[in-house]
């Protein structure tokens with residue numbers, strides 16, 4: 260099953276009217292265009308020799324009108340082609356985007372963000388253009404035109420028509436051989452564009468680092484290298500498409516046309532065809548070969564489409580996050596359990612989390628501490644289902660988290676991550692995300708007001724001239740680290756989660772603000788479960804329980820006083836942080 264092809268069929272199934280209109284105007288244009296050679300034949304064989312001046316003038320008028328009508332019919336066809344192409348590209352993009360939304364963020368990286376951007380935008384556009392304009396419609400219109408043209412040709416001279424169509428299998432053989440080469444070149448061409456967009460994406464994310472580290476020359480070199488490669492591939496591809504293919508096709512066609520003209524002269528001399536027939540053939544032959552050429556390049560277009568379709572299949576086939584159907588019980592704070600949970604980021608990694616067993620009582624305030632890279636954030640990533648355990652299970656009130664609706668789970672369990680980024684929108688929009696200002700009602704404004712109070716956002720926002728309307732630039736460049744942390748914290752409070760997971764939320768805060776936020780967490784104690792990862796141990800000094808994680812395992816567990824008395828790892832960390 261090819262998911263992109265199935266999707267295209269699905270989308271086109273509700274465009275039957277447009278498809279019918281395209282077919283109708285195509286057939287009309289084909290029929291109108293075949294009249295011209297017939298008129299020429301009549302004019303030169305009968306009307307002019309008989310000196311029927313009035314009829315000749317009428318024929319001349321028709322000869323002028325036919326191309327105009329043909330062009331008008333083609334314009335209408337193009338309009339509907341365009342409509343169909345736009346309908347297809349819009350719906351393909353919508354569907355691909357919704358698939359990306361349902362994909363685990365780490366899986367998105369397996370293709371690359373830049374690559375996905377390129378595929379969803381440019382490649383979808385190209386696919387629709389090639390598919391609708393060059394392939395589907397070209398196939399239909401050329402097939403119709405071919406039938407009409409051959410019918411007229413046979414009616415004028417069977418032997419000349421047979422000679423003219425002999426060239427078809429010859430060209431067909433020649434073009435078949437080019438298909439694999441086109442496919443390879445197209446794959447390279449799209450690959451290099453993907454790579455370029457990925458690089459630019461990376462470059463703009465690191466723009467400040469480039470300036471900070473004087474990386475101008477290094478980046479100039481990388482960009483030049485990409486351009487050199489892109490130029491080489493694009494040159495090869497264009498040379499092949501425009502020069503080799505066109506040259507070969509046109510040369511073969513010209514030779515055959517020359518032979519046919521010579522043969523027609525021979526037939527005229529023998530009295531087997533009239534000069535009018537020759538004239539009609541002179542008009543019709545280029546058209547016939549144009550049809551042949553279009554039908555033959557269809558093969559090439561199909562291979563170009565295959566490359567893009569395979570790229571889109573990669574996106575549609577990315578593993579989606581499964582969702583259960585159960586809704587969590589918002590009226591209570593749940594018991595959180597991790598039973599024998601193990602997870603490795605990659606098979607070769609020695610650990611992520613190993614054999615983790617944990618039971619967190621409803622309403623507990625839990626501090627999670629440990630050395631850098633010991634696996635603390637991995638716990639939160641597992642609970643929020645960004646990753647799934649290789650072994651064991653995580654339960655809320657005895658229900659495995661996979662059985663809960665994924666969106667409900669993420670509302671029920673709030674998560675403020677260590678490396679959070681802001682949207683380039685206002686501070687208000689960032690806090691209420693995913694709500695929008697126009698969606699806000701009395702209830703959500705109440706939640707907003709509570710959230711900004713709890714996160715101590717007011718003190719810095721109200722001192723700004725634009726206050727909550729202040730626009731965030733470059734994902735937070737115009738705000739301090741501590742301000743960003745408080746905005747993200749307020750966002751986590753907005754959904755009033757039953758479990759709140761905060762990863763290093765005070766790392767960028769001054770001691771006074773940290774102390775205010777510690778008071779906030781104390782005030783929430785018992786009302787919701789709070790899990791806090793912290794390197795600054797002052798952040799978790801009020802915790803009921805401290806978990807000390809080392810190399811993916813819980814090595815110590817107990818109240819701060821108990822752990823201090825044990826004089827183990829926690830004790831050493833506290834001692835080291837004393838001034």
Ligand SMILES: Nc1ncnc2c1ncn2[C@@H]1O[C@H](COP(=O)(O)OP(=O)(O)OP(=O)(O)O)[C@@H](O)[C@H]1O
Nearest residue numbers: 604605610611629630631632633634635636637638
């Ligand atoms: N997305 C990932 N892919 C592969 N390995 C990862 C990924 N994220 C984390 N790791 C690795 O897993 C281990 C645990 O990482 P984790 O982020 O859980 O540590 P941490 O205790 O939160 O560290 P820190 O205190 O520095 O934030 C580390 O060795 C880290 O390099």
